[in-house]
Every structure is written in C-alpha cells, then in structure tokens.
Amino acid sequence: MSRMHQPGPFYLKMVRGLTLKKTFLFLSLVAICLCFSQCKTDPMSAEASLDNMTVEEGFEVKLIASEPLISAPVALTFDNQSRIWALEMNGYMPDTLGTGEDKPSGKVVILEDEDQDGVMDTRKVFLDSLRLPRALCLVEDGLLVGEPPYLWYYEIKNDKPGKRVLVDSLYADEGNVEHQPNGLLRAMDNWIYNAKSAKRYKKDGDRWIIEQTHFRGQWGISQDNYGRLYYNHNSANVIGDYFAPGLGATNKNQREVAGYNMSIVPDNRVYPAHATPGVNRGYLPGVLDTTQRLVNFTAACAPLIYRGNYFPAAYRFSSFVAEPAGNLVKRNVMTLDSGYEAKGVQAYPDKEFISSVDERFRPVNLHDGPDGALYVVDMYRGIIQHKTYLTPYLKQEIKKRNLTLPLVCGRIYKVVPKGKNPDFRKMPEDPQALVRVLADRNGWVRDRAQQMLVDRKSKDVVPALKQALRSNNINARMHAFWTLEGLHALEAPEVLTFLRSAHWPLRMQALSVIPSVINKVSAADYVKVLRSPAMLQDKLAAPYLGFLAKTIGNYDPAAADFMRNQLIKQYAADKFVADAVISNMEGKEEAFQKQVLNQFPDTSLIINKQLKTIVTNKFNALNSDDPKETERKFPRGAALFRTNCQTCHGADLNGIKSLAPPLNKSEWVTGKKERLIAIVLYGLTGPIEVNKHLYTKPEIMADMPGIAGSNEFSDEDISQLLSYIRDYGRNKADKVKQPEVTAVREQFKGRDKAFTIEELLSHPVTK
8 A cells, every 4th residue: 555755864854953843843744745746636547547546455456448438437337248338427517617517418338348358348329418317227128317307217229229218207306416316226125226315116017116215325325145225425434224125114204213324334534545635625624634634534425335256255245435535445344243233344444445646536436246346437537526515625726736627537447356357247148047146156146147037027937946945055045035026926935934044134035025925815824923922032033023013914903013012012122123113103103102101101211212202293393384385485495405405404304314413493593594694605514413412423424515605506595595494394583685695705705614513603793
C-alpha cells in the first residue's frame, strides 16, 4: 500500500533547535505538502490511472474496458454469455452548474470480449437518448431501465430494443439525482429490490406486480447467500437487514421495524492514499485530518457482499464498499453473531483494499461477476457532487484543480488474485445443466441459473429441482427451493421439510416463503408446525413467527392469536419479536396495547414501549390538519420538499431511520424562523436534539447539506419550502416570507460551512 514519504536529512536539519510545539507544526506542514504532491490532479489514461492504484497484497487490478469503449458508467450487469450491459450517465454534472444535465445523453451499451482474452473488444449501443439513467436489470427476454421518473421494460430482439412497456411511472419521481431509486437487484426470493426506495417488483406473465417494502439505502444494494439485503448511505459503511426482505413492512403506523436498516459495520473511518481536500465539506473540523485526508465516509456507496469463488476462503462473506470522494474501495470482514444478526469490522486498521492517488478515480459501483472476480465501475469524473448540494468551498476546489473536464472517460476494472486470469463463463442453455450449477461455488452463477429457470418457466426440471432439495450442498438446496417457488411448483411437503430442518438457513427460507405459497388447502399443515412448542421455543424463528401471524390469521384467526400470545409471553423483552408482532397489527394498535398491558403491566418492556410510541404517533397524526390543505396553500413548497427533502425526512416529515430526524413537531422547525432559514441555507452538522431525543450517528447521518450555493433555488422558493414545512402536520407555525430569507442570506454572506447546534444557539441572528 502507498506510504507517505519519510522526512530526509534536509528536514531533520530544519527541525534542530526548534521547540517541540514548533517541530510538530513544521512536520505537519511537511506532511501536508507531501500528501498534496502525491495527489494526481491531471486526467490520466486508463493505463496510467491503473499504475497509480494500489491493491491489497496478493491481488491485482485488471483493466477490462475504458474510453472510447465506455463513458461515465454507473452500473452494469452480465448476460448469459458474460457480455457486459453497462449504463452510461453521460449527462451528470457537466460543470459546477449542472449545465445541460437534463439532455438525453445517457446510454445502455453492450460490451463483448470477442477474442476471450479477458478484455472487452466491442461496443454496441442498445439504448440511446436517456435522461440520467440509473439502474438496469435483465429479466426474461428484456431489460428493465430506471430513467427518472420512469421504470421501463424493453424487449430485446437481436440486441436491439423492441416493445417498450411502462412498469412504474413513479419509480423515481422524488428527490434529485443523488436521492432517487436505483439498484434493481434480483434477489433470491425472485423479487427485484432497490436502494433509496420502498418498492419491489416482479414480472408475472405480461403484468408487473409492485409491492411496498421497507425503505432502504441510497446508492447500491446487495444480498448475501441467504437472500438478505445490504445497502448504505453516503456516511455509513454497511447497513442491512437481519430478516428476509419481504416481511414486516405491512404496518404504515410503524416507522421502524427492528432487524431492518441495521448498522452492520458501524466503523466509518477511511484511509485515502493522498490528500483529499476536494470533498464537499472539507472546510469543517474533523472532515479532514492533519494531512488533509478524508477521515470518515462522505460518499459511501455500492456495498457488495462478495459471493464469488475466486478469492481465498478468508474473503468469503466480506463486504466491499466504494468511496468515490476518497478514491478508494474498502473491505470489511463479516460474521454472523447468531442465526440472524450480521456484524462486520474493517479488514485493515489503516489502509484500504483498493486506493488510488488519481483524483478522478471514482468507483461508483461494485459487482460480482460470472468468473468470480470483483468488478469495479469507475465513472472517472472530476465532479462527483451534485449541484443541489455543491458548496462554494468545493466549487473553488474544482476550479483550482481544473476538475470539470474530461467528460468522456470511464473505466471498468476487475480484481483477481495475483497472477491469475479467470475465464468469463457462459451459462449453459440446457435446463438440467442449470439445475446442476445451482450448487456452484460462485454466487453469481447460482443466482443466474435460478433466474434463467424461472424466466424460461422450465417446468420440465421440477423433478430435478425437488431432488436438489435433498442435496448435501446447502446453497443448492436454497436455490432449488426458491426456483420452485418462482415456477409456482413449490408444494407444502417441501416447505414443511425445510421448516423441520436442523439447519437454520433452511428453516429461514421456509419461514420466508410461507406468504407466497400458503393456501386454503395447505394452511392447516403450516399452522400445525408454526404453533408447535418446538417452533415457538425456537428463538431464531420467533421474529419470523411474529411477521407471519397476519398471514396465518387470514386462514386461522384463532391460531394467529395463539401464536401472538405465546410470542408475547416468551419474548416480551425481545425488540425483534416485539416489532415483528406489531408489524401485522395495523389499525388495531390501541386494542392490542390494552391486551398486552393487561397481560404484562410492566411499561418498561420493549413491546409496551413500542406500542406506546405507535399509539401516540397515531393520535398526533389524527389530530393534525390534513396535509393536503397545507399542500394547497404552498404548492411550490410541497413540490420542493418532495424533490429535495422527502427522501431523507420522510413524506410525513417524521424522519427516516439512518438518514434524518423528524421535522414534524420539531422545535427547530416551529421555533425562530432565522434559525430554520440558516439551517436550510448553510446546512447543519453534528448531533441534534428533537423533542428531547438526541439524534446522532448512526441513527441519522448527522450531516445536512445546505443549498445556499445552489442556483436552483430562489429566496422565494426557499420561503415557500419552509412555509410548507412550518405549516405541515402539528407544526402550525407562521409562514416564512421571501425578505426574511434574503435577510438571513445577507447576514451570513460569504459563509460556506454548515452550522453546528452550538453556533446556531449562540449567534445573534439565530439564537
């Protein structure tokens, strides 16, 4: 890994005779100068950029595509022939004003390695004229493409787009380009999930099914071998779910469900190879260290659970996270503390898996590949921060080092063990062969085999799949299980066998699949097992039983009540079980609260505390004015809120876990107007207390960017936005007028840094 140069004899002579304090200051200055000298600010060829990259000992990075073959890539996927389908977001931030960003310049291109040497040779444009496209996914004989605000499905005919179908007109209708849905991950349960979204999708014949699920992440999404999801936001290393993705999102009154949006790797420290002053809030104390290196994640994205078979065994279940602002890729070592609680720690105490001194190296996505390698998508841009949140400080840094151009570059790399060059694998066409590769050691291959069998509706392999359920290979058994579910051929006897298994991962899959396969005929068989003493005493299964109570209640209400009562009796102090039970009690929370209190009057129990919070929130919502009335009064403010604030603070202004605190009934919203105006204009950093609760990392990001430096918002726009927020729900504070915004802007003219709470409370204008 890169190391800072050691001071030579010249520097040693200079420090002789200096005081200890002056010596320290002098050497710090030397270190800063040396770090700046290491940073490469001029554009580099792909080969030169690769030479300026370091990777963990025992690995090497190989270039497989670069300009002019690829330009500004942000995501990719592989087809059955190991060709790369890449998404180019060419329109992103052509300059610091975002000039022309809305032009239809995005593309989907197909890259192919014709001579089988591991390097892409040809480029074929599949789709052109897209506006800021952000996600793609191969499904059946077509391609899903996320192009805000739409999600489209294009039929593929001879590598050309055929019929176009609108899947979702509201796929990415809110938020700016940094805060819109993306990912389109085909998970083990045969649903397609997103980051920065609370929706999932599935193709069923000619129709598309859309369901609500938990809200997850910001950019990038991955799954582990059990089908659980992982994601993050720009200040967090890895966040994820302990439980299956399709459960627990059925109670709109329950804002958080324990076991979802969990901090998996809480350590957010990063170790760039060079000084990184060009980060959006580099002027704030603690953002950069004494050598001007980024201290913590500021643009974390693209978390990937490595499931390939090509890295050494120690790297299995590692998570990798990209940090384009720091020009690096981090590795974390993951473990399962119990049957469902995943945890992780950074793999190295003071270095990164990949780091570069090329300031334009921007890893924005990470992918597993059909060859078992780790793929790195490098957008290769100087400007990586969107205009909405671009601070005057960063604009100056961009200008100082001429980072605007070029705009036509892009690279795709793969990481492999040193001295090895894995071959691209082509998936077999024979359905029986696809069943056999469900046991492959490469997770990408297993996933793709399952998807091909489901997409092609290969019912002729059902006997072979049922045989695979008895395999000695646990991965093969799980994939065969969900392939049968996708083919509508999974029957109760197979599910019941998994339910009774001694292997927790198999029980987990069986519990997760029940909502999809239960019917009037099979319900009694499932109820018998689920309400049995052995199952109710299984602590690992208990949260799943709580999630399933509603499903069971549709067929046997008495059994559902019995399961809930037994779960409360045994696990009233368990937050996972408590939230799981509450998740299927929408509209019945008050009656359920009385029932639980009669049985367990201890108000300190988790389940009682959770119910009290939900019942209180419901009461407050019912006693608030109709939000539609507020929108009618401030339509421009409502529109601006949806575009710029909702994705972090929630549509109901009640905040979103791991992102931002509530604005509804917040003293910072209803209090002094100048204080709120200052926060929106210049941002806020650090912990904040709202309604006597202290919000800090990792519960929220603890960094809100300001918009004073953006040309998108006039002072009248800001007054409308703040008036909408101050009038919403239970806030009911007086409106903000445009001259008041202008006055605060004038008071802080020249300011380019976020406020802390201490500053706000002490400044004459805002205290």
